[in-house]
Amino acid sequence: MDGETKLSIHVGSRKSELALVQTNFVIDSLKKNYPEKEFKIVTMTTLGDRVLDQPLPKIGEKSLFTKDLEDALMSKNVDFVVHSLKDLPTTLPDGLVIGAVFEREDPRDALVLKEKFKEYSLSTLPSGSVIGTSSLRRTAQLNGNYPQLKVVDVRGNLNTRLRKLDDEDGKYSALILASAGLSRMGWGNRMSKVLPCSEMLYAVGQGALAVECRADNDAVLAMLAPFNHPETYCRVLAERSFLKTLGGGCSAPVGISTKLKQNDNVYKLTLTGAVWSLDGSTKLEETLDQTFGQIRKTVKHKLSPTEEASSKKIKTDKTVEADNEIAVLNRRITEKTGDLGCEDLAPNVADRRCFCGLTVNVNMPIDVVIKCDNLGRDLANSLIDKGALEVMKISQDIIRSSIGKKS
Structure with missing residues (x-):
């Protein structure tokens, strides 16, 4: 553009x-x-x-x-x-x-269980159950909190990983996935549990x-x-x-x-x-x-999607004077302070x-x-x-x- x-x-x-x-x-x-x-x-x-x-x-x-x-x-x-x-x-x-x-x-992670293990949790899954994740962060926390489980790498997009989990002959008993991705796809019903931060800190x-x-x-x-x-x-x-x-x-x-x-x-x-x-x-x-x-x-961007119609008048007072270049200039002229040149009239110049x-x-x-x-x-x-x-x-x-x- x-x-x-x-x-x-x-x-x-x-x-x-x-x-x-x-x-x-x-x-x-x-x-x-x-x-x-x-x-x-x-x-x-x-x-x-x-x-x-x-x-x-x-x-x-x-x-x-x-x-x-x-x-x-x-x-x-x-x-x-x-x-x-x-x-x-x-x-x-x-x-x-x-x-x-x-x-x-x-932002939290979610546990997604294979159908036959849907009544289980990470703590109650049979010893040796395979948990799929491609994240070192999740792997480390699973290894530390649930040493009885086996963590195995799983790759592919969200659809592919879920397909691997759903394979009856597949090795995965559960996956750890970002709850946000599942929600955006409309697959919130696949989440067996949203993991609290006390159990699984999430990614930056x-x-x-x-x-x-x-x-x-x-x-x-x-x-x-x-x-x-x-x-x-x-x-x-x-x-x-x-x-x-x-x-x-x-x-x-x-x-x-x-x-x-x-x-x-x-x-x-x-x-x-x-x-x-x-x-x-x-x-x-x-x-x-x-x-x-x-x-x-205090004064939002004029096109803010959460703002009311931009044509609505905004009352000018001391709390918004800093955002009103005319008011600022008038004050400086009265007080004879600040730079009264054109450069000082550019409050909307982008901060880079x-x-x-x-x-x-x-x-x-x-x-x-x-x-x-x-x-x-x-x-x-x-x-x-x-x-x-x-x-x-x-x-x-x-x-x-x-x-x-x-x-």
Whole structure:
């Protein structure tokens, strides 16, 4: 999308059914605000889709499900791409940013049992039952909490994995899957149990959809801005800052849990993070919290989908004067303070800062964004002080060693 007048928007997506459901959800949301735009989906496969005979950590590539999409974005074959946020590394390629994160679904994992075991739980399944997952994080927690079970890698898209589970002669007794994906597909009835965080911490960014675009594409960034959900942004920024500071990802077991609650006029963000050894025998966990006076700006973006008609008049008073350039200028002229030149009359100039790949959320006070970023970093540093990097390095060395033996 090279200019605001362009009506046709090309959207990159993986070919899987879940990816297309998620991409169409984003497009349908955008169409409500921009009915004059035409959105065309461009599908492609990624390395993670093509290499199915190896566990994800052993493929040795950080951007397994995103690189091909990002290549298309940088070559301007598409205008933006829709991702599951958990698939996006915390450091993006130069020139690319996350323009919006949509409101998060339930980020927790779900237990999906084979029909003949539907009355069981993880603790009551017969010893030796095979649990399928492609995640080191889930594997480590299962190994630590349920050593009587056998954890086996399972690859393929959501449909393929469920088909493997449903095979009467198949080896899997259960799968651990993201509850958000099942819900988006309309398969909530397949969930035997949504696993509480006390039993299974989830992946950074899990349950949230991210829209990635070029950092210099102001038209697309402006189009996405109203959909950058503040509460979700607050949580996932803290999570991504945590992971970035640790240097983790698919190469080590790292889990997270965030809670954002409002008490009276104060918001409290609580962040719990942990790292494990591959066998789950070692676990380091820490919890920190941060409080905010508010999460959303007093005056919302004029195109916010949760706002009433933009034609409605807004009363100007001291609480919104900072957002009213005329009022600001009048005050400065009266008080003879500040820069009275034209440069000082540009409050809408974009803040180009990025936080773990996320653009600044214009729907939030900037001090809240910075505090969320700092909270994740502080939590990671607390775990590092406990020896987290050493635990993670051992896991990474084991994975590299297993790759070397196969090659």
